[in-house]
Amino acid sequence: MHYELAPSILSADFAKLGEEIQAVEAAGARYLHIDVMDGMFVPSISFGFPVIKSIRRNSSSIFDVHLMVEQPERYIEETAKSGADIITIHAEACTHLDRAIEWIHQTGKKAGIALNPSTSLHVLDYILDKVDMVLLMTVNPGFGNQKYIDYCTEKISSLRHMIEERGLDVDIEVDGGIKEETIHAALDAGANILVAGSAVFGAATGENAGKYIKLLKDYQEKNS
Numbered sequence: 348m349h350y351e352l353a354p355s356i357l358s359a360d361f362a363k364l365g366e367e368i369q370a371v372e373a374a375g376a377r378y379l380h381i382d383v384m385d386g387m388f389v390p391s392i393s394f395g396f397p398v399i400k401s402i403r404r405n406s407s408s409i410f411d412v413h414l415m416v417e418q419p420e421r422y423i424e425e426t427a428k429s430g431a432d433i434i435t436i437h438a439e440a441c442t443h444l445d446r447a448i449e450w451i452h453q454t455g456k457k458a459g460i461a462l463n464p465s466t467s468l469h470v471l472d473y474i475l476d477k478v479d480m481v482l483l484m485t486v487n488p489g490f491g492n493q494k495y496i497d498y499c500t501e502k503i504s505s506l507r508h509m510i511e512e513r514g515l516d517v518d519i520e521v522d523g524g525i526k527e528e529t530i531h532a533a534l535d536a537g538a539n540i541l542v543a544g545s546a547v548f549g550a551a552t553g554e555n556a557g558k559y560i561k562l563l564k565d566y567q568e569k570n571s
């Protein structure tokens with residue numbers, strides 16, 4: 348299993364976004380988590396395609412784009428063109444999930460399905476073998492720096508169990524409230540891609556990213 352830190356730029360200082368991204372990349376991050384919010388699916392509005400396009404020109408990281416938007420199928424094409432590598436859409440926001448996954452794959456990108464904390468894993472029953480990643484929200488989406496919701500740990504375990512039972516190779520990404528106090532619960536339950544926003548970006552961005560990357564590397568070594 349590969350373990351990855353996915354720094355969420357939502358918590359970056361946008362006045363120096365380029366430098367912030369360089370700092371996490373220099374620390375060894377391979378993923379960049381990019382949160383697009385529409386003010387409808389979630390209360391807040393973040394940023395959109397012009398921002399993704401400009402950072403794409405300056406970064407070779409894996410762009411992990413988390414679309415927190417209603418009817419995300421409207422934006423699959425443009426997300427792909429902007430430079431995403433993984434396009435994740437919310438099951439709650441999309442009526443024709445099966446078709447949307449196909450559309451993502453038709454663009455040549457990896458497909459992720461995100462679930463809010465209260466959404467049952469049952470929505471994955473018939474589509475789990477079609478996706479590359481499942482993003483389990485461990486806070487209610489919309490803002491950075493919220494508290495990890497403890498009941499999500501059991502949900503991560505159940506999903507890992509489902510994936511293993513079916514012999515699939517699907518990544519589990521966790522998003523929200525991942526910090527030193529919570530990261531081990533998520534890892535032990537079976538998550539392998541860890542989003543971290545407020546835990547990474549701040550006064551010592553590079554140092555913070557380096558600390559979590561080392562933690563994941565040690566975890567991977569211990570568990571392989």
Ligand code: DX5
Nearest residue numbers: 355488489491492524544545
């Ligand atoms: C929240 C976003 C997250 C957010 C996580 O809706 O999807 O990616 O940036 O922030 P932290 O790690 O601070 O909880």
Ligand code: ZN
Nearest residue numbers: 380382413522
């Ligand atoms: Zn996110």
